[in-house]
Amino acid sequence: xxxxxxxxxxxxxxxxxxxxxxxxxxxxxxxxxxxxxxxxxxxxxxxxxxxxxxxxxxxxxxxxxxxxxxxxxxxxxxxxxxxxxxxxxxxxxxxxxxxxxxxxxxxxxxxxxxxxxxxxxxxxxxxxxxxxxxxxxxxxxxxxxxxxxxxxxx
Numbered sequence: 001x002x003x004x005x006x007x008x009x010x011x012x013x014x015x016x017x018x019x020x021x022x023x024x025x026x027x028x029x030x031x032x033x034x035x036x037x038x039x040x041x042x043x044x045x046x047x048x049x050x051x052x053x054x055x056x057x058x059x060x061x062x063x064x065x066x067x068x069x070x071x072x073x074x075x076x077x078x079x080x081x082x083x084x085x086x087x088x089x090x091x092x093x094x095x096x097x098x099x100x101x102x103x104x105x106x107x108x109x110x111x112x113x114x115x116x117x118x119x120x121x122x123x124x125x126x127x128x129x130x131x132x133x134x135x136x137x138x139x140x141x142x143x144x145x146x147x148x149x150x151x152x153x154x
Contacts, residue, residue, distance in 0.1 A: 018055055025051045025060075032064065039064060045073055057129040058141030068121060075118050082111045 008014065025047050032043035042064040049069045050061035061069050082088055087107040091097045102109035132138035 018051075021051055021054050025054070028062070036064075045069060049073075053125065054139070054141070056141055057125045058132065058139035059125075059128075068125075071117070071121055075114055075121075079111065079114050079118075082107055082114065 028050070029043050029047040032046070033040055036043070046061055046064045046066070046069065049066075049072065054060050085107050087105065088111075091105070091108070097105070098108075100108070102112055129138060129141060
């Protein structure tokens with residue numbers, strides 16, 4: 001089911017339907033570059049996050065200081081630190097250490113906490129999209145049923 005969904009929404013024909021999203025987000029990003037050139041990295045983050053959330057969940061990220069966007073990128077940075085830590089490398093070399101409880105391995109506990117925060121963020125996005133679809137107030141996104149997607153492509 002996941003493979004079919006990914007194929008249906010990421011093939012070349014479907015990708016053409018994302019061009020309006022890309023144009024809109026590109027223009028928003030370029031305007032941001034002009035208005036606040038010193039925050040170019042925040043504009044790039046907003047662009048990538050908004051493009052993704054618009055296609056997958058049906059909403060845009062319009063503010064470079066959006067807290068959920070920062071939660072996402074900060075979580076990625078924190079998780080990268082966990083993965084790059086010396087203890088994570090030791091656990092990778094000795095897989096039996098994966099079975100040691102989290103209270104004995106702070107890096108494992110930290111990774112589990114980060115995973116839970118990330119899961120909560122994504123489930124929240126998904127539930128919001130699901131509620132809007134049920135109320136018929138959602139923008140077209142990957143979560144819509146196939147007939148709506150084919151209508152959007154035309």
